[in-house]
Amino acid sequence: xxxxxxxxxWKILRWFLVVSIGLVIVFKWVPIPITPxxxxxxxxxxxxxxxxxxxxxxxxxxxxxxxxxxxxxxxEDQSFLTHNGFDFKAIEKAIEHNKKEKRIRGxxxxxxxxxKNVFLWPHRSWLRKGLEAYFTFLIELIWSKERILEVYLNSxxxxxxxxGAEAASQYWFKKPASKLSKQEAAAxxxxxxxxxxxxxxxATNYIQGRKNWIMRQMGFFGxxxxxxxxx
Numbered sequence: 001x002x003x004x005x006x007x008x009x010w011k012i013l014r015w016f017l018v019v020s021i022g023l024v025i026v027f028k029w030v031p032i033p034i035t036p037x038x039x040x041x042x043x044x045x046x047x048x049x050x051x052x053x054x055x056x057x058x059x060x061x062x063x064x065x066x067x068x069x070x071x072x073x074x075x076e077d078q079s080f081l082t083h084n085g086f087d088f089k090a091i092e093k094a095i096e097h098n099k100k101e102k103r104i105r106g107x108x109x110x111x112x113x114x115x116k117n118v119f120l121w122p123h124r125s126w127l128r129k130g131l132e133a134y135f136t137f138l139i140e141l142i143w144s145k146e147r148i149l150e151v152y153l154n155s156x157x158x159x160x161x162x163x164g165a166e167a168a169s170q171y172w173f174k175k176p177a178s179k180l181s182k183q184e185a186a187a188x189x190x191x192x193x194x195x196x197x198x199x200x201x202x203a204t205n206y207i208q209g210r211k212n213w214i215m216r217q218m219g220f221f222g223x224x225x226x227x228x229x230x231x
Contacts, residue, residue, distance in 0.1 A: 020119070024138045027118065028147060031058040035155050036121050038163055045161070053161025055171065061150045064165045064177045067185035069149060070224055074217035075189040075210075077110040080149070081226065085111040085140040086133075112136045114152040146226040157195045158188060172200040186214040 038054055045052045061069075073080050079087050087109050108116075115135035120128055139148055158168035165177040165188075173184050180188070184200075190210035191198035198207055 021138065024142050028143050032118055032151060032155055035117050037117060037157060041161065055161055055167040056163040057166040058154050058164065059166045059177055061146060064153055065180035065185055066224065067182045068165055068177060068180050068188060070218050070221060071185040071189035071214055072153065074221050075214045076192060080110045081145055083109060085109060085136040110152050111140055111148055114148050115139055117155045118151060156192065159195050182215060182218065186211040189214050
């Protein structure tokens with residue numbers, strides 16, 4: 001009986017490894033059509049009796065403003081180009097902060113957020129965090145940094161029923177993502193911590209303050225180099 005149980009779980013594990021690695025390899029080139037969060041939000045809207053809104057228009061990186069690419073890195077993960085998926089310094093700072101403050105601070109990198117957005121569900125649990133670490137390792141191993149950011153910018157929630165750079169740009173500023181100015185890109189990046197609560201346009205005083213901080217960080221960061229390595 002024990003051997004049968006062991007073989008059963010070993011078979012499940014093998015299939016999981018084959019399917020997960022296969023998906024990561026396929027998505028190295030193929031656009032992600034839909035994510036678990038998009039489905040969950042649509043179901044929630046339907047159950048609440050609201051109109052189902054799901055705006056998502058995949059765009060390649062050369063059709064997404066460099067301003068938005070830089071703004072998101074400066075806002076969400078300034079070590080993105082040099083870490084291997086996990087920012088251990090940020091994790092240590094978050095742990096120390098959370099010991100002292102009631103408001104919890106996260107330390108997820110863009111790579112971790114991409115893994116969660118594309119392959120997993122949003123609610124926190126030890127199981128999801130473990131799978132998130134696994135998929136983060138895979139995408140860092142198989143995808144380039146530019147591909148990780150491209151997938152992130154096309155899948156992240158940027159408003160109620162708004163997913164990805166193109167849909168967000170059209171929704172908030174009535175223009176394609178390729179035409180976003182520095183200020184507009186910073187406004188979209190500023191709402192990412194809570195896109196269901198914040199508005200990129202018109203910006204509240206809080207979002208305006210975040211916009212100003214992000215634009216300063218963009219100036220300090222300098223031009224993007226996806227081939228950048230740890231010094």
